[in-house]
Structures are given as structure tokens and as C-alpha cells.
Amino acid sequence: AGSLVATANVNAASAIDGILSSDELKVCFEAGYIPFEMKTKDGRFIGFDIDIGKHMARTMDVKFVPVNTAWDGIIPALQTEKCDIIMGGMTITAQRNLKVMFANPYITIGQTVVIKPELEGKITSYKDLNDPKYTITSQLGTTGAEAAKKYLSKAKLDLFETSADGVLQVANGKADAFVYDLPFNALYSSQHQDTVVHLDESFTYEPLGWAIRQDDPNFLNFLNNYLTQIKNDGTYDRIYSKWFES
Template identity: 25%
Template sequence: MKKITLLAALVASGLAHAADPIRIGVDATYEPFAYKSADGKLVGFDIDMANALCAQMKAKCVFVEQEWKGIIPALNAKKYDAIVSSMSITEERKKAVDFTSKYYHTPSRLIARAGSVSGTPDSLKGKRVGVLKASTQEKYALKYYQPAGATVVPYNSTQQAYLDMAAGRLDATVADSVEGSTGFLKKPEGKGYAFVGPVLKDEAIFGHGAGIAVRKGDDALRNNFNKAIVDVRKNGTYKKVNDKYFAFDAYGE
């Protein structure tokens, strides 16, 4: 009897393996791209886009939540198979993972109390600038603002940085323009704050938009995602997801 159960279990696990879902890592603290709705569900542009791409690939996808700073190591530790979490494609990250082509591209900007600083590195001398740990924005702040005399303060999520902005512990924060706008500026806590200075530019740091990260050498999955991105751009699915969140085309030019 025991042997039969064991055999059944083996067969069952074998079958389950054949239909293994694609596990997708996501940091759900990044409104409107990936966050939790009031009832605790994962929602956002990244989530909808991942679902659309999976539908296009006729694959089943499950989401695995992961704090941002550990999101690449956890991919390489096989906790999930791909990262669809607004990750900018940068040269540095390419050393650790492979990327698909971009699925959207929005620039980063500096947020501060309206009229408090001009936004140039020198205007941040002696100021405290909050950033998300392990983000492109952290790299930018360390490269441009820290040498100019700003203190760069690292946070585990952008939400914590916004809490500290509202509490007055920070003078400024560097954020994705869309996420910063939805996650902070448009909320009651963001009253009196605004984007200052121009769109931040440094291709070596910010890369060429957000892509889907897969483990190095996982070309099959990467190619499938690449093809799916092209397909959803063509068949209108991308536009449908895009228009749910943005009044402009997030894909960029």
C-alpha cells in the first residue's frame, strides 16, 4: 500500500513538474507598478504586464514577493525564474543577470519641498537625500549628490523614504518620476512637495528602461519574454494595460 502511494506521489510530482508555472519575483512596494491593494492583492502595471506576457506565452505565472535589495540574489538562488519589477537594464546588473528588451521606460527625478532647492547637486549640500537601497537612484545620488556634500540615506522601500519625507527627516528623495508621482506626490502626505530640477540623465546608471531579468543563460525564457513583449505591443494588449495606468505611452520612444 505504501509503495503504491509513493508511486502515485512520484507520478503526481512528475506531472506537476511538466506544467511548472513561471515564478515571477516582484517587490510590491512600488506604486503604481507593483503594490498591494487595500485588500492585500498584488496589483499594478508590472503585475498586469507580467500576466499579459504570460497569457501571450500561454504559460501559468505565479508571483513571489521579495524585498528590493535581495531581488537579484534571490533570482540567482532560484527562488523564482524572472523579475518583473520595474528593474532598469544597467550594465552593472547585466553582470549578474540577463535582461529582455525593455517593457517600459520612465525617467527618474528629484523630489523635494516645492521651492526649497533648485535641484543641482550643489543645492543639496548639507541636505539629506533618501533613496531605495540597491536602486539606480541610489547609485545616482552616491555619484552626484554625495560628493557635493549631501547625505545619502538608504531605505528598504520607497514607501519608508516617503514616510520620512513627510516626517521631515529628509530634504529630498530621488525616485522614478511615475512611481514618485503616484506613490507620494499625488497622496495627501505629498502636499507641498514637487519634482525639482530637470529629468535626471546618466545612461550608465539608469540604463535603457525597465526589462525583465532572468538567470544568466536562461535564453529560452528570455526569448519567450522578448517575443511576448513584441507581440503585446502589436496586438493592442500593451496599450490596454498601459491606458489603465497612464495617460501617456510608458514604453517610451
């Protein structure tokens, strides 16, 4: 251990320096999280997070560069500088906050369950699924997986690399319920009314925030003030209605 003076990080580089010198804002997300980030058939990325990311890049007068990343490797991707920021509907959790800095929440959601139609009426709350006879699915490394372990510890849990694979087990009747973020579940079930049923009672509190590398107060300050601005000048509402009210 050195002296206080020797260890003080007086001139830490901000991600802002790299963004401005490269003229690129590199954004990590994991496509497949409707309606926040999706990949179109012709390979473009669209969604709520993507539109905000593009607007943010425009505000900084740099190019928006999408970095589609497996969810369970997304924090390492940020840490190894594959991107400057995670804009992927990431829940601000205490555990993650020990590794990354989060800007203020841009939206708050909660976990819900999607069940197979045969269970409609029998399962009226997520709590009814806490039984060894049920198989639950979720996505690896998500707060959905954590919520299933915590609140449905008696059920069998199968985790999948993508949310699409997890929810498909329920749609196929191979699993009983899928635990995931409410916006995804609401949209998926409205698009697959014949194969799944949504119980829209949310049972966790989950503020979602943009994540950046540690020790970067300059970028954090930029992000929080940028968020306040777009929340109050109509930009956020315009993008929100485009993806959540159609």
C-alpha cells in the first residue's frame, strides 16, 4: 500500500475521451429483449434502447456503433472496452454496482411470469409455482434467474442463453413458466396468445440503468444530465410511445 498521494487517481481517463477521439459511441446490448433491442431480418438493430443510444450519439456528435453481446458476458465486454456503455435494459443491482457505475434509472420494471395455457386458473400468482412439480425457465445471468432462485426455490429451474429459448420452452409445453422482465413478457404474450398466458403481477422492484466502467465521474455526470434533459424536453416521451404504446 502506497501513501495516499501516490495512490490517488488524479487524472483518470474518461470514456468520453475515447468516444470523442474515435468519433464513435460503442453501445453494448443483447438483441432479443423486446421492445428494447431487436435484430431485424436484414440485420439492423432497432428498439427503445437503440433509439435512445442513437439520439445520445447524435447529441455527442459521434457515430452510434451497436455491439450486440451475449447477456452473461456483457459486463466483461464493457470492462475490456468492447463498448463504452451498456444500454440493455440492465437492472441496477447492488452486486453489479460493485463492478460498474450506473447512471440514474431510465425506467422501472419488475419480474412477472408467463405460463402455459393449461395452467391458467390453476396458477393465479407466481407464488403458486413454488412447487417441485413445476419447471421454470429464465435467461442466464438475469435478474429473472435470480428472482426464480429466490422466490421459486422449490421449483426446478432451467436457464437459457437467450430469452427467446427460455420462453419457447413454455410455448412448446416443455416447461411450465418463464420468469422475466414485465415489458418483454407483456409483449411476447400479446404476440403469442395461443401458446402462453401472462400473469402481469410484478413481484420485484427493478430500476433499469445505463452501465459504464468504474472511476468515470465525467461520463456519469454527462449521462445523468443528458437523461434529465431528454426526460423533460419531449425526446424520451416520443421514443417511449413509439415502442410501448403501439
